[in-house]
Amino acid sequence: MPLRRSLPAGLLLALLLLTACTSAPEDPGPAPAGGGPFPVTVEHAYGSTTIPAAPTRVVALGVSDADPLLALGVTPVGLSAFSSYEQTGGLGPWARDRVQGEPPVVLTGDPNPERIASLRPDLIVAVSAGLDQPTYDVLSRIAPVVARPAGTIAFGVPLAEQTRTIATALGRAEEGEQLVAQAEAAFAQARAEHPEFAGRTGTAVLPFDGRYGAFTDADARGRFMTSLGFTLPAGVAEIETGGSFYAELSSERLGVLDGDVLVMLADQPALRAAVDADPVLQQVPVVADGRMVITDADTTGAMSYNTVLSVPYALERLVPQLSAAVQKAPPGN
Template sequence: MLTAVRSRSRNALTMLSALVTLTAVALAGCSASTTPSGPAAPEASASRSQAAPAGDAFPVTIPSALGDAVIPKKPERVVTWGWSSQDAVLALGVVPVAMPKNTYGGDADGVLPWDAEKIKELGGTTPALLSSDSGEVPFEEIVEARPDVILAPYSGITKDDFAKLSKVAPVVAYPEKPWALPWQDQIEIIGKALGRSAEATALREKTAAYVASLAQANPVLKGKSFLYGAANEADQLNIYRASDPRVALLVDLGMTVSPSVAALDGDPTSGSYFYGISYENVGKIDADVLVMYFGSQKEADKFVADPVIAAMPNIREKRFAPIVGESFVMASSAPTVLSIPWMLDRYVPQLAAAVGKTGA
């Protein structure tokens, strides 16, 4: 589920071309006198009447690894793609017109719990939910949403995807690597794209202060080493590199990445955010705490029941802090200003208890 794969069908691209043409004609006929259909940000008229904070004048240009997004005016119809961009948009008080559907971790509609809470708080309605299970960019659905901007800074879109989506609206992609944007940068980039930089900076500082308060309240975490892994492939442990945002979040809590993460990495320049080792090598892991995620308790129980895994010191000595439940997996895999407080209040006590068993 959490492996980033992107592909496209020839029929989808053909439909995209036709839809872009039709959309351009429709928009030209609508003009500003017609109110666009579909969900909109709550209190949109009020927000448009307010002067933008200093530094938020439009047009604005946001560079990325795939090209520049030139946003001519403050966006009103926002589409998000990839992981978690909708969190930053909602946190800034805007309800997207379309965002990815999350069948993994979401509610019956495919909306993540912290997003559902925020939409309700804002008095908005559920946006159009973009098909995301296949891993393909849903070009036709994005065109139908008639976006002013497409926000995909935490995604795996390709240069070809970027070029095609840019025919629909300006596309904000990742600054350097796919699937590797820290939450701090995400809120700042999206804040700039929406003309809400001051609000974004305030949210970044508030969330950082919250994480720091948890670290201060749990001094047992300070300096303890951890390895963050996943058992989502048969007889293989996937290990997340130090640059991954889920790893960085634990570092922000005062912990340190185990030297084993670098020592076991057979190809550190691969560009991926994780790598795999076979179960026969798990005995080489040396970490105060093993952190892993599981979609259900049944999956976690199956993992620790394997004789090779059960023999690991971390498992034997209960220096193991699993993140269990699909929503928790999503919250920790792509941390944001919304998901961080949603999950850390519940997870940090468990993490601290596992660290406490190190006896040091």
């Protein structure tokens, strides 16, 4: 099952889970998730799922679903993750110290029912994932499966909905609300401390295969920017994405990226070299004037996850760079 059928191969490799597997743990798993009345029922895109008792062995199939689980004190027995963290147990630096007991098994590629069944889960969380109905049906024979909320797109579930869905499945809805409030307060504090962001335009962009993907607010990276007070440049906002989470731009269309700031997710040497060598990009005023921020790998990861755990990490690293860039922009740009 292709997880993002609409993605070009280069962007697919840059965004999705290509992580390495480890062996399944021998211990009986983490302590019970508990905390609320069971059974609980969670509504989602494929109907509803009832979890009969507090789960003790949770598999996180969504690429960032481990973060809210860990924030709620539950270490998954298996997880999917972005490829950049395949050598670190599938977790970003903002989440690694939350692991309790045996580290999770890292799952790669499309969901493998046999591999997942071998972990003996009593709950499968696939909120930030591209699960389709047939795969959901197969996995539901292994354990209760919680998919993305109805009305959301694959890999496009906002932080609040992701956290609330997972917290409800664990019987910890109130704790989930507290985590959402903390993340929203962190963004609010950043906006209050940086009023220069208000009304400014900015885009997060990923270079791939000689082209660029400008993320809209249907994506975690785009929502990170809007949560800070930025809006998309008009040229990007007007591009028809076909319901996708990004606008694909060839060289002749790079002028639409011009705004007050540009966040370029070129954290790999080859990507950075391609960006630096692109003569068309270098002529776009936001780049020519030194208002392009190039992120490192962990800032890219934290922004891409945009979870209750990664938000403070991303804000600490990115906000000062955005502020410096915006202050170079002409008034009313």
